[in-house]
Every structure is written in structure tokens, then in C-alpha cells.
Amino acid sequence: MKQEKAGEYINNERKVNTKRRKYIRNHMHTAEKDGKMTKADEKAWHKECSYGYFWESVPGIGIKTINQLYEQYGSYEKMYRADGEWGLTERKKDAFFLQKAKWNVKEEYNRLLYNKIWCIPMHLCGYPDKLKEIHRPPSALFVKGRLPEGERPAVAVVGARNCSPYGKLMAKELGKILAQNGIQVISGLAIGIDGISQRAAMEHGGASFGIMGCGVDICYPADNRLIYEQLSAGRNRGGIISEFMPGTKPLSGHFPLRNRIISGMADMLVVVEAKERSGTFITVSDALEQGRDVYAVPGRFNDPLSYGCNRLIDQGAFVLYDANRFIEDVFERYTYRKKRKPCTGTEKYLPITGTEKEPVFTVNEMLTNCEYKKECGKDVFGGLEAEILEILDIQYVSVGDILCALEGCSTSEILAALSTLECCGKVESKGSFYRKIT
Amino acid sequence: MVSTILTGAVYGIGGYLITVEVDMAEGLPCIDMVGFLGSEVKESAERVRVAIKNGGYVIPPKRFTINLSPAGIRKGGSAFDLPIAIGILESMGVVKMDKREEMLIAGELGLDGAVRSIRGVLPILLAAKEQGIKVCIIPEANRKEGECVGGIRIIGIKTLKDAVGILMNPVKLQVKPGKTPFQDISPWKGITDFENIIGQPVARRAAEIAAAGFHNLLFTGPPGTGKSMIASAMPGILPPMNEEEMLDTSKVYSVAGMLNEEQYFIARRPFLNPHHTITPQALVGGGGIPRPGVISLANHGILFLDELPEFKRQTLDMLRQPLENGKITIARKSGNYTYPCDFMLVAAMNPCPCGYYPDAMRCNCTDLEVKRYSGRVSGPLLDRIDLSVGVLRNSYEQIKSFRKEESSGEIRGRVMEARKRQRERNGPELFNSRIPVTHLKKFCILKAEAESVAERYYSSMDMSIRGYHRLLRVARTIADLDGAFMIGKKHILEAASYRSAL
Numbered sequence: 027m028k029q030e031k032a033g034e035y036i037n038n039e040r041k042v043n044t045k046r047r048k049y050i051r052n053h054m055h056t057a058e059k060d061g062k063m064t065k066a067d068e069k070a071w072h073k074e075c076s077y078g079y080f081w082e083s084v085p086g087i088g089i090k091t092i093n094q095l096y097e098q099y100g101s102y103e104k105m106y107r108a109d110g111e112w113g114l115t116e117r118k119k120d121a122f123f124l125q126k127a128k129w130n131v132k133e134e135y136n137r138l139l140y141n142k143i144w145c146i147p148m149h150l151c152g153y154p155d156k157l158k159e160i161h162r163p164p165s166a167l168f169v170k171g172r173l174p175e176g177e178r179p180a181v182a183v184v185g186a187r188n189c190s191p192y193g194k195l196m197a198k199e200l201g202k203i204l205a206q207n208g209i210q211v212i213s214g215l216a217i218g219i220d221g222i223s224q225r226a227a228m229e230h231g232g233a234s235f236g237i238m239g240c241g242v243d244i245c246y247p248a249d250n251r252l253i254y255e256q257l258s259a260g261r262n263r264g265g266i267i268s269e270f271m272p273g274t275k276p277l278s279g280h281f282p283l284r285n286r287i288i289s290g291m292a293d294m295l296v297v298v299e300a301k302e303r304s305g306t307f308i309t310v311s312d313a314l315e316q317g318r319d320v321y322a323v324p325g326r327f328n329d330p331l332s333y334g335c336n337r338l339i340d341q342g343a344f345v346l347y348d349a350n351r352f353i354e355d356v357f358e359r360y361t362y363r364k365k366r367k368p369c370t371g372t373e374k375y376l377p378i379t380g381t382e383k384e385p386v387f388t389v390n391e392m393l394t395n396c397e398y399k400k401e402c403g404k405d406v407f408g409g410l411e412a413e414i415l416e417i418l419d420i421q422y423v424s425v426g427d428i429l430c431a432l433e434g435c436s437t438s439e440i441l442a443a444l445s446t447l448e449c450c451g452k453v454e455s456k457g458s459f460y461r462k463i464t
Numbered sequence: 465m466v467s468t469i470l471t472g473a474v475y476g477i478g479g480y481l482i483t484v485e486v487d488m489a490e491g492l493p494c495i496d497m498v499g500f501l502g503s504e505v506k507e508s509a510e511r512v513r514v515a516i517k518n519g520g521y522v523i524p525p526k527r528f529t530i531n532l533s534p535a536g537i538r539k540g541g542s543a544f545d546l547p548i549a550i551g552i553l554e555s556m557g558v559v560k561m562d563k564r565e566e567m568l569i570a571g572e573l574g575l576d577g578a579v580r581s582i583r584g585v586l587p588i589l590l591a592a593k594e595q596g597i598k599v600c601i602i603p604e605a606n607r608k609e610g611e612c613v614g615g616i617r618i619i620g621i622k623t624l625k626d627a628v629g630i631l632m633n634p635v636k637l638q639v640k641p642g643k644t645p646f647q648d649i650s651p652w653k654g655i656t657d658f659e660n661i662i663g664q665p666v667a668r669r670a671a672e673i674a675a676a677g678f679h680n681l682l683f684t685g686p687p688g689t690g691k692s693m694i695a696s697a698m699p700g701i702l703p704p705m706n707e708e709e710m711l712d713t714s715k716v717y718s719v720a721g722m723l724n725e726e727q728y729f730i731a732r733r734p735f736l737n738p739h740h741t742i743t744p745q746a747l748v749g750g751g752g753i754p755r756p757g758v759i760s761l762a763n764h765g766i767l768f769l770d771e772l773p774e775f776k777r778q779t780l781d782m783l784r785q786p787l788e789n790g791k792i793t794i795a796r797k798s799g800n801y802t803y804p805c806d807f808m809l810v811a812a813m814n815p816c817p818c819g820y821y822p823d824a825m826r827c828n829c830t831d832l833e834v835k836r837y838s839g840r841v842s843g844p845l846l847d848r849i850d851l852s853v854g855v856l857r858n859s860y861e862q863i864k865s866f867r868k869e870e871s872s873g874e875i876r877g878r879v880m881e882a883r884k885r886q887r888e889r890n891g892p893e894l895f896n897s898r899i900p901v902t903h904l905k906k907f908c909i910l911k912a913e914a915e916s917v918a919e920r921y922y923s924s925m926d927m928s929i930r931g932y933h934r935l936l937r938v939a940r941t942i943a944d945l946d947g948a949f950m951i952g953k954k955h956i957l958e959a960a961s962y963r964s965a966l
Binding site for chain 2: 187188218422424425426430437438442446450451455456457458459
């Protein structure tokens, strides 16, 4: 009886292992990128990865130390086997031995793969070339799904979490045109601009990549679970990427760090909406440091959420005023970076889903197409409602201000008119603040 | 010989009569007390013994057995000292009582024989009056409170000797059963006047509607805009209480032991604003023999909860049932106690941790933070709030243009008018906010155009049935303020603008 059970167990294990191997072969494009990797190579690569994963896991040993050691030994495994024979501080040695004692390299790595997470240390093939150029590249990347393809341009889209309807619209359109042109979208999977642009890209068949400030196995923020699941599941959709160990909590200190990966992985950075003081500017300064161009979507001058973008433009950022030009620019940048192959035209970068490039809207067209202005037809409403619509903006306006602007109207009249508008879906309210719906 | 004395006690908010039976017999000298007594009642034997001695009487070395009947209810409080003392004195032959079935005695004794004030005089005397008692001997400190009952002779005494003196001289019992007029203070004295509140037209309007229909009200807004000030001014625009309501509320205060010689009656609508650290028991009432909580003390008045999300969620959710029923039943080992709590809930809160949401210029809170903050107030509680309104920072033009503000008196005038209309339609004591669902069809008649607006609103806003009924009740009040018989389109629309905005 016992034996039977044991046999069953072994059988099951075997099945799982075969499945796992199959999965690895099918999904590991980054490793197979030149298509020449033999089975032996693959095995060696995985072995190195497993030791890379170990080094990642040692607390107190960081990017600098790992790189230093790697230069000395040329392999993660050798570093491990050297058994502390390297000239490092006692504290780091202690940390190493402590971790070595409790970490089973093979088992932990298999568990990682079982959870469909890749660990790609910096010195192995598969690690994005673009990231190697930046200052303090992450010593390893954890990936769920896949990494961005080096053969396609990538654009980072960032912006405010607490964005306006205008920002939402811009992020949506941007995600769409990038997807339609086969450009990969890189962003932070945050609420607001990040999530919206990634979602739009996803909806239009494009690939997008979420760079996390926590472990890749944690969906943060939970609001974006849908995108998170789509990205982490399939090879076509994109991937979830992080430099932090799986299980790392989303601490506030992690987010500025991950910003350098967002800009580092992209050829270009687009800022959609930002307030005067915003985390977005960390990404912008990272991008400039890394030599990436920064584009800004122009905003309205009286809107605090547009302040950041407009100031960027003032300081010399590129202005995203024409979608076609922007797309051209992206490809130009990309080929310039590639250097090897001169740009032969855009045919090479077909959209991922369709065979033909769909027409691309300019930003101006975008505005008219999405019925941004058209909807607010006044003809339907009589006097007071129309007057209120004149006063309202896409920013929240308080009832007090409306009352002030319309002197002579009673409070109850105005409240009734606002209710009418809300009922018809022309305005939305939050407390006693109202704004137009676009 | 057994002597019996009538006295009273409180159960919940009502009083009931208790018979104190004292028997003096031969045996070992001691005082035995029976009848399901709380520890403070058991202690009274010692107080009584010393008080009698210090009154100049000598207790003979006999065995006294004292029974408090009915024996099935647990008795607490210190009101039994005096009747027990009188009972002992009577069995000793010091005093003589005739018409004992028409006399009620209650009071606490000090060791020197002084008679001290007790809790719950009002409900006890109301019960006594119902049972046909003619004369009541109570502590002098409670006399005024007792006189509010009316139609019953009240004699206030200061010492045990006074009591003996009065009982020995029946002429003194013939005081006039006069009735103290209800406290003649202006019910609105010392309350913030609405003319001092600058701007805030929307919040003022909402306060007026809430006062007229006794609707629950929620103010949302940034700090320092006057949420608490408007709330504290609200008692000034509520219609005054009628006698029944006064008596109702005074009873609660009497049971809670919060009446004294200066304030012996509650004549103005209570306004209570407990701090947000309040415990659940203090809010709804509690204790071994439960005392009324803050919500019961706010009966027929306003319960103002400032900084609503700072209250513990558990505490807030306790309000759900009382808000529906207007009373709370507390079950304890000693029995079930029901207290009235028909109050108007006025609450104030900031929309987010920093307080300025959705003003993008000043608010730096993330969506999540805002959600989490407002999420501290449970949905079912918000669902019971009829009017939700934002209190906003005044712009300078507003401060300027609204300089001449309406006073509370003017607003109160309109509120009273609306109250009158409600009384004529709904029956004597039914505020619009308390119209039962069964009567909504009868009382809230919609004009045809209003009907279509309500229908459209109902479907486009994903309202619940309760939300819809609430809309109707608020619209009814607005129509009453407007002097309209039927609810019109504008009333429905205005009511709709006050729905919960969180």
C-alpha cells in the first residue's frame, strides 16, 4: 500500500517535471533569442541562474559587491564555490555563510520556476542590453511573463496617479497608438496614467511591461489586478518585472528605485500628467541621466495637474503635439541606438496582432474623435443648466463658486439644475464639487 | 406586626412600585433583608440603623426582617433607605401612618439622618400617579423634578426627623398638588446664531431641511470651514419640544441621574457631541443594570458626531438599529432594558486624511487613501443618512456678497411652518423622516413631471429602494418648506442633490 502511494507520488513528480521542462522550453524566449541554445547550454544557463538567484537572496550583499565578485570569478557558481575566500568584509562573509546554510540553491530555484518566475542575473544572456548601460543596473531581474524584446522600440509612459479626465484620455490614446505601431509600453502599473496606458495598449493588442516596486508575485496596487494577471500570464501580452526578490512588500522606498528601470528599459519617456511636485520627476531625471529623450503631453495652464508637464516643456522637453511625428521620432531614436541596422522604414515593426498598420490619429484628431467637446451640447438644456455648464470645467468646481458666479439664483434652484445635469450624465459630483464629464 | 410602606424603583425607562415590608419579632437582634437585592440595597441596612440612632431613636434589640416585593426583580439604587427607616420606626410605634396605600416614600439616607437625592424620581412618580398614589415624600433636592409630574402632592424633606414630623402631623400632608410650570427659559438662549455663519448657502439650506423634517445630516468638507459651527447652531432652528417630548427626554435624564435642583427638567432639545474615543457602552448604554447611553440622552434632540471616520467602526455600527427603530434594547443578566433614542444624527467628516479632496490644488492624498478614509464609515450607516452635503471654503467674494446672513429666528419661522404642515398631514408627532413605508404613497404624492424625473433618477443612479424612499421623504420636507401640497419636479431634483457623495 505504502509502496503504491510512493510510486504514484514519484510518477506525479515526474509528470510535473516534464511539464515544467516543456514550459521552460516554450516560454524562455529571452534565453533562446538567437535560437542556437542547445540543451546543454540551457542547463548551464539555468544553473548559473540558480546561483545568481542565491546571490540575490543574500541580505547585505548588493549590486556593487556582486559585480565586483563576478569580475573576479566570472561565474556565479564559482563565486559560490569560493566559499568566502574573497576579500570582503567580515559582515558580508557572515551574511553569505548564514544564507548558504539555509538556502538550498537547486530547490529554491525550482520553486521559483514552478511559480513561473524567472530570475535573470545581470551577467547572463537574456538580460536586457539597454539596462546594462544605465547607472547601477539591477543585479538581477525577476520576471513574470516575459521581458521586452530588444527588436522593437519601447516607450515608457508615466504620470500622475490622481489624474484628471484629460490625463486619462491622453494615456488611453497614447497606449492605443503605441500598440498600433507595435511599440512596447513600459510603465509602473500604478493607478492612474500608468495603469490606463498599459491597459489601453493591452486592449489594442500591444505589449506592455509593468515594472514593480515589490516582488513580482505581489499585485500592487490591487486595483490593477486585471492587467497584472494578463501581463503575467501570457507571452504575447508582456510581463511583470522587478528587481526585488519575490515576496518583497511594496514599501515606499522601492518606488523611486524602480523608476530608473522604467526609463532604462525604454527608448523614450513620455510624461502625460504631473503635478508640480511629483514622483514622475524622479523618472524624468533618471531618463535624462540615462540619455533617454523626454516627451511631455502639453496641458492647460491653469490646471495643477498639468503644471509638471508644462514646466518640463518649458525646460526643453519634447512636446507631444503630433502623434505621427512622435512615432517617427521613437523609431529614429530606436535605430540610432541600435546603430548597426539603419532605419529602412516602419514595415519592419508591424503591429503584433494585425498585418497592416492601422491609421494613426494625431493628438488633435484624437480630441475630436473621442467626442471630447462634442458631447456637451447646450441645446438640450434650458437657461440655468446651460449657464451652469458654461461655468463648469473638467476640474471640480464647488457649488459655492457656481452660486457666486450666478448671482440671483437661489441655492435650491441651482442644486436642482445640477441634479438634472447629473441625471443626464453631463456632470459628476464628489461632495459638493461638480465637474463636466467628457 | 408587619408594617408596609410603598416606594418605587426604575426598570429601564419606566418606574414601578415596590412594597417594603418590615417585621419586628423576638430573636437575636439583627436586620435581615430579602428580595433579590443589589449590593447597594443590602448595605442600606447599616445606613438605616445608624441614621435612626442619630435621629435620636433607640432601636430595640429585636429581630427585624425586611422584604422588598415583588421579589422577582433585581433591585438597585439607594432610594429604599428612607422607606425602610420609616418602616422600622412604624413597627417600633414611633410613627403612625394612615392611608398608607396612598403614600409613596423614597430617598437615600446619610448617617446623620440627612435625606439625599436619588435617581429616577420622574419615572417613579409617573408610575405612582398611574397607580393612584396621592402623596409622595421625596428628598427636597428632587422636589422640583417631582412636581413636574403634576396632579400629585409632593413633599420634599431634608432629614429623617422631618419625615417623622410630617407623618405624625397629617395636616402637613395637605400641600397643594400644584404643578410647576415647565421651565420658562428661552429654549434658544446661548446657541450659536445662524447669522454668525458666513456663506455656506448649501450647508445652511441642508440644515434647514434637516431641522424641518428631522432628517439625519452629514457634513463633508475641509477643516476649518465651519462644519462643527453649523452643527452647533442647529438646535437653534429646531422647533421647540412639546410637553410630551420634554417629559420623555426628562425621564431619560432622571434615570441617568443627570437632573438636579438647578436643572430639574429638560425643556430644550438636547445637543450631545461625544468625543470620538467614546466606548460602545457609553454610546448606546450599558452596565450591569444598564444606564442610558449618549444616544438616549440625545432623545428628541441632536447627536452630533464630529470627525465621523475617527470613531471606531464597531461603535458606529451600533447606531444602525437605533437609527431605524428610535429605541434601543439592551439585554443583560438582570433583564432586558429598553431606552428611547429618537435622535437626529448630525455628523461631520473630512473627505480624506488631509481634508482637501477633491481640490487638486491642495490635496495630495492618493485615491487609495481617500477610499480607505471614507471606507471607515460603513455603507449601511451612510445609507441611513438622508442629507449629505459638502461644506466648502468660502471665497472672498462669497464672504463679501453674503455678508448679511439670515438669523436663526428667520430660518426657524420657516421650519415651524413646515412642521405645522407635517402635523396636519402626518398626524401629531410624525416627522417626515419617520414616515413609515406604508404611508409613503399617501403622504408623498408626486406630480406627473416629478414622477418622470424620479423614475429617471432611480434608474440612472442605481439607487436602492431605501435610497428611493429616503429621496421621497427629503423631497416631501422640501415641498413642505415650499408650502406645496404635492411634490414637484424641483423638489425631487433638489432632494437628489443631497444624496450621499462618498
